[in-house]
Amino acid sequence: MMETSEKVFLTLLLTFLALASLGKGNIKVQPLLYALAFTGLFVAGLNSRLRIPDHFWPLLSLLVISPLGFRWIIIWVGIVIPLAIYIRVRGDLRPLKATLVFTSILLPLIPAIFGLIPILNPQTRFHPLSILYVLSGYSIALLNSITPSILITILGILIGVMSMYRSVIALSILPLIYRGKVSIKLIVFALLGVLLISIGRGVGVEDIVHRPSFTYGIYEKLYEVGMPWGKIMILPEPIPGYKVAAMFGGHKRYTYTIFGEAVADFGILGLFEGFLLGLCIRKLRKLKWAHAFGLTILSLGIEVGLDAFKLATLFILPFLGRDSNES
Numbered sequence: 001m002m003e004t005s006e007k008v009f010l011t012l013l014l015t016f017l018a019l020a021s022l023g024k025g026n027i028k029v030q031p032l033l034y035a036l037a038f039t040g041l042f043v044a045g046l047n048s049r050l051r052i053p054d055h056f057w058p059l060l061s062l063l064v065i066s067p068l069g070f071r072w073i074i075i076w077v078g079i080v081i082p083l084a085i086y087i088r089v090r091g092d093l094r095p096l097k098a099t100l101v102f103t104s105i106l107l108p109l110i111p112a113i114f115g116l117i118p119i120l121n122p123q124t125r126f127h128p129l130s131i132l133y134v135l136s137g138y139s140i141a142l143l144n145s146i147t148p149s150i151l152i153t154i155l156g157i158l159i160g161v162m163s164m165y166r167s168v169i170a171l172s173i174l175p176l177i178y179r180g181k182v183s184i185k186l187i188v189f190a191l192l193g194v195l196l197i198s199i200g201r202g203v204g205v206e207d208i209v210h211r212p213s214f215t216y217g218i219y220e221k222l223y224e225v226g227m228p229w230g231k232i233m234i235l236p237e238p239i240p241g242y243k244v245a246a247m248f249g250g251h252k253r254y255t256y257t258i259f260g261e262a263v264a265d266f267g268i269l270g271l272f273e274g275f276l277l278g279l280c281i282r283k284l285r286k287l288k289w290a291h292a293f294g295l296t297i298l299s300l301g302i303e304v305g306l307d308a309f310k311l312a313t314l315f316i317l318p319f320l321g322r323d324s325n326e327s
Contacts, residue, residue: 002046003285005178009295013039013258016212016302023213031223035259038274045278052279057319058084060276065312067235072308080316087320093146093289100143104152107136108159118164125164126252131239133163137171138297144172145293148181167300174299178292215303219257221248222264230267234260235308244305256305258298276315283318290317 002010017035021027058081065076087093111117111129118125118133140156143149156172176182222244225231234240240261241253248254262270277298284291294317297310 002043003291005180005292005295006046006281008177009299010039010043012299013302016257017216019212020216023210024216027216028220028223031220031259031263034223034263034271035219035257037271038259038262041271041274042278045275045280046282048275048279048282050279052283054319054321057280057283057315057317061312061315061319064235064315065308067232068238068308069236076312080312084316084319097143097146100139100146104136104139104143104155107132107139108163112162117162119162122164128239130163133159133165133168134171137165137168140168141171141175141296142293144175145179145296146289148176148179150186153186167304170300171296174296175292178295179288212303215255215257218244218248218254219260219263222256222260226264226267226270228267230263230265230270232265234264234305235311237307238309240305240307255303257303258301258306261306261311273311280314280318283321287317287321290320293317 017032021032062073062076062081065072083096087096110132111124111127114129115121116124116127116130118130124130136159137156140152140159144152144156153172153176157169160166160168160172173182173186176186225233225247233243234256237243239253241255244250244256244260245252245254256264259270262273264270266273281291281294281298284294294314297314301310
């Protein structure tokens with residue numbers, strides 16, 4: 001049986017599909033069937049009783065990160081997997097939490113020092129260094145998943161407003177929702193942050209429908225490119241949004257939905273990725289902080305899309321799954 005937090009994620013996913021359909025009007029049948037099949041296999045993974053050996057997950061994580069090149073293979077083998085083994089064996093999250101506090105504060109300072117402050121100059125939001133604001137958001141999301149904190153959440157909302165990334169606000173608030181720790185006041189504060197960003201970016205009410213439909217349209221194009229067997233074009237890119245934009249004549253980062261990477265890289269076989277993600281989230285149910293963080297990554301991926309970093313992170317989490325690690 002699905003947990004409430006998993007139902008919340010599926011509600012977000014289906015709402016996105018509904019808004020995309022409403023905005024596009026002439027939605028194509030085959031990409032929609034692929035999206036629904038991906039979602040169905042995700043649910044099948046959530047409800048599956050298939051038992052997978054724990055060592056399968058770090059190997060899969062390493063396999064997913066490998067298209068980024070030798071440097072990232074070394075980082076994964078030399079740092080990420082040993083850290084995962086340490087957490088699994090010792091159940092000690094303190095070194096990780098200390099690192100996350102440091103990165104949450106340091107990462108947004110780097111683009112700010114170089115004058116890349118989108119709330120003052122909105123065009124700087126598309127500078128490659130500005131992605132550090134989003135990476136800070138993921139640090140905050142993991143920190144809030146481990147130890148939900150109002151102060152950390154407020155920090156994330158402020159960084160989101162400064163960077164004009166609504167995704168950073170979402171990363172700050174979603175872990176609290178998935179852990180059942182959110183308050184009405186915090187939701188109101190987050191919505192005010194989103195409103196400020198929307199005003200600064202000139203976003204109107206109609207964009208609530210336009211944005212999902214545009215992103216879904218990019219997914220439809222990736223479907224045409226990737227079917228039937230895929231072309232491995234997303235996983236080798238550290239920031240795939242730029243390549244996706246370039247493919248369709250754009251110069252900024254394009255988002256491509258949670259289905260885009262699977263169909264672009266693996267075609268019809270990408271549907272199996274949905275099943276693996278369902279198995280992954282099911283495995284995390286006894287590890288509350290990892291379960292919340294996994295759902296947070298997937299929730300952002302609904303519109304933004306998945307990539308090597310997100311998938312490799314998701315697939316390393318089940319390896320940590322011992323009751324002693326639970327927070």
